[in-house]
Amino acid sequence: MKKNTTLTKWIVNIFFVVVSLIALFPLLSLIISSFRPSSELMRNGITFSINWSELSLYNYIHIFTQSPAYWEWYGNSLIISTLTIVLSLFFSSMVGYAMALYDFKGRNFLFLCVLVIIMIPFEVLMLPLYQLMINVNLINTYTGVMLPLIVAPTAVFFFRQYAMGLPAELMDAARIDGCTEYGIYFKIMAPLMLPSFSAMAILQGLNSWNNFLWPLLVIRSNDLFTLPIGLATLLTPYGNNYDTLIAGSVMTIIPIIVLFIFFQRYFVAGLASGSVKG
Template sequence: MYKDHKVYKWLINLSLTIVCLIALFPLISLIISSFRPSSELIRRGITFNVNISDFSLANYNYIFVQAPEYWQWYMNSLIISGLTIVLSLFFSSIVGYALAVYNFKGRNLIFLFVLFIIMVPFEILMLPLYQLMVDLQLINTYTSILLPLIVAPIAVFFFRQYALGLPKELMDAARIDGCTEYGIFFRIMMPLMLPSFAAMAILQGLTSWNNFLWPLLVVRSNDMFTLPIGLASLLTPYGNNYDILIAGSVLTVIPIVILFIFFQRYFVAGLTTGGVKG
């Protein structure tokens, strides 16, 4: 019986390893291709059938030495993603928490609106949002990129579901001790919601980092480009810089990997609890 269990466990681990390698295949091929010259990429494409002698650091040398605009795009994406994570977690958690723990008139109606907005594709909302940015004279600013992402409906829904499982007895005890409602949230409930904050930080950070369509609409100047737009601009009818594009794409993965490593200990717990509470 023990031997059968050991064989079963080994097969499970082997299967998961194979699945993991398949999932990592695009990333591995991208990293390998980033060391190849442009001529080889155009002739053979992205492939594992490569000549090691053709590998060089020329692509990365160009990015670090001769492409200052790339680092401007990188900084823009870091600033926008960082602000999106902080502001989205702050406002979305407050809204979700209020919908979960307070009984007030119209609460269910507001929650229905949140669900409705989740189901509406962003493409339908783009034109009204763009017109709003034009009317507010915010085109080609960080604010125009950030505003539609500050209160994310999916984050509100997630925090609401998570907050439904928080012990209400702690709130009553804090009120008896004279704690304000803001104090209850920031000093008592927020620490209990850390797994949900970690999960949403990863999801919101990934969404903002990869956001292409909305910044493309509201950004005009080259120095305001984010990484997805900047890298896309390398492909033009007059020249396709695939070597620089691929090397630059590899570097864009680093912040997301760091973000996941930093929050991964809470990630699974946050998703599981938020998905079953309420």
């Protein structure tokens, strides 16, 4: 039995290693291509074959020394993504928490509206949202980009489902001790929801960082472009910006990796603390 179990574990591990390598293949190709000159990229495209004599740091040197616009786009994406994560976690968690643990008139109808919005593609809502941004004069602003993402229906649904598993007895005990409703949320319930905060921070950060279509509609000025839009402007028929495009694409992966590593740590810690309900 032990031999069969060990053999099964080895087979499963080998299988997942192979799957991981297949998933990482495009990323490795992109990283290797970022060290190639733009002329070589135009001739052969992004490939996994390595010619060590052609690899250099020129593309990255070019980004750090001759591409000031790239760092403006990078800063815009960092500002928008950071604010979107913080505001989305704050408001979406409170809405989901209220829907789960408070009994008020119209609660089920509001939750049904959340489910309906989740099922509607963003392309359907895009034009009404765009018209709304025009009416409130938020075109070409950070606020116009972030506003539709602050209370995301997916995040509200996720927080509601997680909050439904929290012990409601803690709320009654806190009320007896004289704690306010806001105090109950911020001091008692929010710490128990840390795993959900960590998971949604990764998801919302990824969505905001890679968001292309909505910022493309709202933003007008080049100095407000986010990274996806800015990198898209480098695509020309002549390929004279590939040195910035490929290396810049690799640099965009760094914040997502840092975000995942940072919140993965707190996800485990929050899971342990959330399991203690006494």
